[in-house]
Amino acid sequence: MTDAPALSVRGLTKRYRAVAAVADFNIDIAAGEFVTLLGPSGSGKSTVLSMIAGFTRPDSGSIRLRGTDITGWSPERRAFGMVYQGYALFPHMSVGENVAFGLRMRGRPKADIAARVASLLGRVRLTGLEDRLPRQLSGGQQQRVALARAIAFEPNLLLLDEPLSALDRQLRADVQRELRELNRDLGLTFIFVTHDQDEALSLSDRVAVMNEGRLIQIGTPDALYERPASRFIAGFLGQSNFIEAMVEERRGAEIAVRCGPWRLIAPATSSAAAGSAVTLVLRPERIEPGRSGAGWNSVTGIVVARSYLGASIGLDVQVEGIGPVLVTVPAWSGGPGGVPMPGEPIALGWPHHAASVLTEAEPA
Amino acid sequence: MNGALLHPSRGVRALAAAAALFLLAPLLVVVPISLTDQTYLSLPQEGVSLAHYQALWTDPEWLSAFGQSAWIACVATLLATSAGTFCALGCWRLGGRLSAGIRALMVLPAVIPPVVYALGIYRLWIDLKLLDTYTGVIIAHGLMGMPYVLITVSAALSGFDRRLEEAAAGLGAGPVRRLRFIVLPIIAPGIVSGALLAFMTSWDELIVVLFIASRRIVTLPRQIWDGINDDLDPSIAAVAVLLIALSAALLLADQMLRRRAA
Amino acid sequence: MRRLSASTKVAGLALAAPALLMLLAFYLVPVGRVLALSFTDPRPGLDNYALLFTSSAIQAVLLATVRICLITTAIAVPLGYAMAYVIVTGSQRMRTFLLFGVLLPLWVSALARSFVWVTLLQRRGLINQWLQGAGLIDEPLPLIWNQFGVVVGMVHYMIPYAALPLIAVMSGIDLKLVEAARGMGASKGRAFRAVFLPLSMPGIAASALLVLILTFGFYTTPAILGGGRVMMIAQYITTQILVLPRWGVGAMLAVLLVAVTVALLGLLARFFDPAHMRPERP
Numbered sequence: 076m077t078d079a080p081a082l083s084v085r086g087l088t089k090r091y092r093a094v095a096a097v098a099d100f101n102i103d104i105a106a107g108e109f110v111t112l113l114g115p116s117g118s119g120k121s122t123v124l125s126m127i128a129g130f131t132r133p134d135s136g137s138i139r140l141r142g143t144d145i146t147g148w149s150p151e152r153r154a155f156g157m158v159y160q161g162y163a164l165f166p167h168m169s170v171g172e173n174v175a176f177g178l179r180m181r182g183r184p185k186a187d188i189a190a191r192v193a194s195l196l197g198r199v200r201l202t203g204l205e206d207r208l209p210r211q212l213s214g215g216q217q218q219r220v221a222l223a224r225a226i227a228f229e230p231n232l233l234l235l236d237e238p239l240s241a242l243d244r245q246l247r248a249d250v251q252r253e254l255r256e257l258n259r260d261l262g263l264t265f266i267f268v269t270h271d272q273d274e275a276l277s278l279s280d281r282v283a284v285m286n287e288g289r290l291i292q293i294g295t296p297d298a299l300y301e302r303p304a305s306r307f308i309a310g311f312l313g314q315s316n317f318i319e320a321m322v323e324e325r326r327g328a329e330i331a332v333r334c335g336p337w338r339l340i341a342p343a344t345s346s347a348a349a350g351s352a353v354t355l356v357l358r359p360e361r362i363e364p365g366r367s368g369a370g371w372n373s374v375t376g377i378v379v380a381r382s383y384l385g386a387s388i389g390l391d392v393q394v395e396g397i398g399p400v401l402v403t404v405p406a407w408s409g410g411p412g413g414v415p416m417p418g419e420p421i422a423l424g425w426p427h428h429a430a431s432v433l434t435e436a437e438p439a
Numbered sequence: 440m441n442g443a444l445l446h447p448s449r450g451v452r453a454l455a456a457a458a459a460l461f462l463l464a465p466l467l468v469v470v471p472i473s474l475t476d477q478t479y480l481s482l483p484q485e486g487v488s489l490a491h492y493q494a495l496w497t498d499p500e501w502l503s504a505f506g507q508s509a510w511i512a513c514v515a516t517l518l519a520t521s522a523g524t525f526c527a528l529g530c531w532r533l534g535g536r537l538s539a540g541i542r543a544l545m546v547l548p549a550v551i552p553p554v555v556y557a558l559g560i561y562r563l564w565i566d567l568k569l570l571d572t573y574t575g576v577i578i579a580h581g582l583m584g585m586p587y588v589l590i591t592v593s594a595a596l597s598g599f600d601r602r603l604e605e606a607a608a609g610l611g612a613g614p615v616r617r618l619r620f621i622v623l624p625i626i627a628p629g630i631v632s633g634a635l636l637a638f639m640t641s642w643d644e645l646i647v648v649l650f651i652a653s654r655r656i657v658t659l660p661r662q663i664w665d666g667i668n669d670d671l672d673p674s675i676a677a678v679a680v681l682l683i684a685l686s687a688a689l690l691l692a693d694q695m696l697r698r699r700a701a
Numbered sequence: 702m703r704r705l706s707a708s709t710k711v712a713g714l715a716l717a718a719p720a721l722l723m724l725l726a727f728y729l730v731p732v733g734r735v736l737a738l739s740f741t742d743p744r745p746g747l748d749n750y751a752l753l754f755t756s757s758a759i760q761a762v763l764l765a766t767v768r769i770c771l772i773t774t775a776i777a778v779p780l781g782y783a784m785a786y787v788i789v790t791g792s793q794r795m796r797t798f799l800l801f802g803v804l805l806p807l808w809v810s811a812l813a814r815s816f817v818w819v820t821l822l823q824r825r826g827l828i829n830q831w832l833q834g835a836g837l838i839d840e841p842l843p844l845i846w847n848q849f850g851v852v853v854g855m856v857h858y859m860i861p862y863a864a865l866p867l868i869a870v871m872s873g874i875d876l877k878l879v880e881a882a883r884g885m886g887a888s889k890g891r892a893f894r895a896v897f898l899p900l901s902m903p904g905i906a907a908s909a910l911l912v913l914i915l916t917f918g919f920y921t922t923p924a925i926l927g928g929g930r931v932m933m934i935a936q937y938i939t940t941q942i943l944v945l946p947r948w949g950v951g952a953m954l955a956v957l958l959v960a961v962t963v964a965l966l967g968l969l970a971r972f973f974d975p976a977h978m979r980p981e982r983p
Binding site: 446447448451452454455456458459460461462463465466468469472479480481482521522523525526528529530531532533538541544545547548550551552553554555556557558559560561562563578579581582585589614639642643645646649650660663664667671675676678679682683686687689690693694 | 709710712713714715716717718719720721723724727728729730731732733734735736780781783784786787788790791792795798799801802803804805806807808809810811812813814815816817818819820821823825826827830857860861889914917918919920921925935938939942943948951952955958959962966
C-alpha cells in the first residue's frame with residue numbers, strides 16, 4: 076500500500092451504559108478491497124458498520140477516509156453507499172425514484188439522472204421496472220434495487236449490513252456473484268457484515284472476525300482458516316479438532332509434543348517452549364485414514380459413528396489419549412478397503428504442518 | 440370469520456342490530472323533517488319542500504355562521520396539525536420517559552372536560568382582550584385539536600422503519616430533506632387523519648365558544664344552539680342534515696386513509 | 702439501539718417546543734389559574750369546598766350527575782358489548798353494518814344529535830305524533846326536558862364510546878380458546894361464561910370507565926335535552942360563571958371535575974392502554 080488506506084479506523088469504542096458494544100476496534104482497508112466483518116450476533120459488527128456509516132457516534136476512536144478525519148461528519152456528508160438487511164427501500168417511491176434519490180440529493184441535472192438510472196437498472200437486470208413500487212417486486216429484485224440505489228452516486232465506500240440473509244440459497248449465490256463482479260468492475264471498496272462464515276470466506280479479500288465487541292483476528296480467508304489465532308476462530312470458521320498436548324522438545328521449525336501414548340510433530344511457534352502446554356488445531360478434512368511415513372503423524376483409534384454428508388463422510392473416531400476426533404473423508408465407496416464401519420479400528424495420519432498450534436491461554 | 444361455534448345467538452344479534460338502529464335511525468329521520476313544507480319541526484304534510492335549505496342559502500346569519508366556522512376550523516386545524524405533527528416528531532426522536540411525559544401532558548386538552556378549559560381560557564382572554572376575536576377562538580380550538588394530531592401522527596411514526604431515514608442520510612439527504620422527502624410522505628395518512636379530527640373538533644365545538652365569543656363571532660354550533668333555544672326552526676334540521684352528510688363523508692375519508700396507512 | 706443519535710435530544714426538544722409552549726401558555730397556565738380561584742375567590746380558604754356539604758343546590762346537581770352517569774353506563778355498556786361481540790364474531794355483513802353504526806355517530810356532533818332527539822321527543826315530536834296516531838295514547842308523553850330525555854340522548858351519545866374499547870379487547874381474544882372449550886364439551890353459553898366473558902372483563906371495565914368519564918363532564922346533551930330542569934355539573938358551572946358570576950364556586954366544581962376525571966383515567970389506564978384505541982372523535 077503506497078497511499079493512505081481508503082479507510083482507517085483507530086481505537087473505535089462504543090458503550091451502551093456499562094456494556095462495551097465495541098472496544099478498541101482497529102482496521103485499515105485498501106481502496107477496492109472487499110472486507111467482511113464476521114461474527115456471531117451481538118459481536119458488535121453492526122455497531123462498527125453503523126459508526127463507519129455515521130449513524131452511531133463512537134465514544135472514542137477515529138475514522139479516517141483517505142487520510143481525512145471524518146469521525147465527526149454526518150452520514151450525509153460521508154456519502155457512503157449502504158445496503159440493508161431487508162433493503163430499506165423507500166416504499167412511497169418507484170424503483171426509478173429510489174435509485175435516483177442519491178443523485179437528486181446531490182443536485183445532478185435531470186437528464187444525467189435519467190441516463191444514470193437507466194444504465195444502473197440495466198446493470199442489475201431491472202430494465203422496464205422503474206415505475207414499479209418496491210412492494211410489487213420480489214425479494215431478489217428489491218435486493219438489486221437496493222444495490223443500484225447504493226452505488227448510483229458513486230460512493231466512496233459501499234457498506235452492506237447482512238444484505239443476503241433474507242434471500243433463499245439459490246438467489247443468495249446469484250447475488251454473491253453479482254457483488255463480486257461489482258467490486259471488481261467498479262473498483263469500489265466494500266465493507267460487508269455477516270454472521271455467515273461461508274459467505275465471508277467465499278466473497279472477501281480479507282475477513283475480520285469479531286466476538287464480544289472485539290476484533291479477534293483479521294486476515295485473508297485461507298490464512299484465517301489455516302492459521303486460526305485462537306480457539307474461537309478455529310471453532311467459528313469451519314470445524315476443528317482440538318488436541319491438548321505437552322511440548323517435549325523444539326527442533327528448528329518444528330516441535331515434538333506428547334499426547335497420551337502419541338508423540339506428534341507440529342509447526343513451531345515462538346512461544347512454544349519445551350514443557351509448555353499447547354493445543355493443536357486440526358481440520359477434519361486434513362486427516363487421511365491409513366496414511367503414514369516420513370513427514371506424517373499417525374495414530375490409531377476406533378470408529379464410533381459415521382455420517383453420510385453427500386460429498387464426504389464424517390467419522391467420529393475415539394483415539395486413546397486424545398479423545399474423540401472428527402475426520403471427513405471423500406465419499407468414494409470403491410476406495411481401498413472402503414470407509415470403515417463403526418466398531419472397526421482405523422489408522423489416521425496427517426502431515427506435520429497440517430495442524431496449527433495455539434499456545435496462550437484462551438483470550439476470548 | 441371464525442368457526443360457526445362462536446356465532447352470536449339470534450338474541451344477541453337482534454340486540455346488537457337494535458342498538459345500531461337506535462344509533463343510526465334518528466340521524467336519518469332528520470332528513471324528511473328537513474324537507475317539510477311546514478314552518479315547524481314535522482314530517483312533510485302535503486309534499487316535500489326545499490324551502491328550509493333555500494332559507495339557509497339566503498339567510499345572512501346562517502351563511503356567516505358557516506363561513507366563520509369554516510375559517511376558524513381551517514386555521515385552527517393548520518395550527519393544531521403543524522404544532523401537533525412537530526411535537527410527535529420530537530417525541531419520536533426523544534423516545535423514552537421524556538417523550539411519554541410530553542405525550543401525557545399534551546393529551547390533557549382531549550381528556551379534561553372542555554368546560555374546565557372554557558373557564559380558563561375565558562379568564563385569560565378577558566385579561567388579554569381576546570374575547571370575541573378570531574384569534575382567541577382559533578388559538579383555543581387549535582389547542583383542543585392538537586392532542587388528536589399528536590396521537591394519530593405518533594401512531595403513524597410507531598410503524599415507521601427508522602432505517603429508511605438512515606438510508607436517506609447515507610444517500611446524502613440532510614435532516615430537513617429526510618423529513619421532507621422520506622418521513623413526512625410516509626406518515627402523511629396519519630397527519631391527514633389527525634387534521635380531520637382537529638377540523639371536526641373545532642367545527643363542532645360549542646362550550647368554549649359559548650364562553651369566549653358573543654356578538655362578533657357566531658360559529659355554526661353557536662348559531663344552532665341559539666336556534667334550538669329560541670324557536671326550533673326547521674332550517675336547523677336542514678343544517679343538521681348537512682352536518683351529518685359532512686360527517687359521513689369525513690368518516691369515509693378517514694377510513695380510506697387508515698386502510699392506506701395500514 | 703437508538704441511531705442517528707448525534708443531536709437527537711436537542712432536535713427532539715426543539716421540535717416539541719412550539720406545541721409545549723402553546724400548551725403551557727394557553728392551556729396549563731389559564732386552567733391552573735382558574736382552578737386556583739377555588740381557594741381564593743371570593744376570599745382565601747376552603748369556603749367554596751364547604752359548599753359541597755352545605756349547599757343543597759350543589760348536592761342536587763351532583764346527585765343528578767352521578768345518577769345520570771350510572772344509568773347511562775348501565776345501559777350503554779351492555780348495548781356496546783352486544784355490538785362489539787357481534788362485530789368480532791358475527792358475519793361480515795353484520796360486522797360492516799354495526800361498525801358503521803358505531804363510527805358514524807362518533808363523527809356527528811353532540812349538538813346535531815341532541816337536536817335530532819328534540820325533533821323526536823318533544824311534545825309535538827315524531828314519537829308522540831306516531832303514538833297518538835296509532836291511538837296508543839291520548840295525551841303527549843313527557844319525553845323531554847326531564848331525566849328521561851337526558852338519558853336517551855346520553856345513551857345515544859355514549860354507546861359508540863362503550864363499544865370501542867370492547868371491540869379492541871375482544872379482537873385480541875384468541876377465539877380458538879372458546880372453540881377449545883366447546884370441543885371439551887362446554888355448551889355455547891357455558892363456553893361464553895367460562896372463557897370469553899372473563900377474557901373480555903378488561904374491556905368491560907375500560908368501557909364503563911370511559912363512559913363514566915365522558916358523561917360526568919358532559920355539557921351539550923344534558924343542557925339541550927334537560928331543558929334547564931335537569932342540571933348536570935358542567936351546565937351548573939357554566940351558569941356560575943356566565944350568569945352570576947361566582948368564580949370561586951365554578952372553579953371549585955371544576956377542580957372536582959378534574960379530580961374525578963383524573964382519578965377515573967388512572968383507573969382506566971390500569972385496565973386498558975389507551976394507545977391501543979385510536980381516537981375516533983373528540
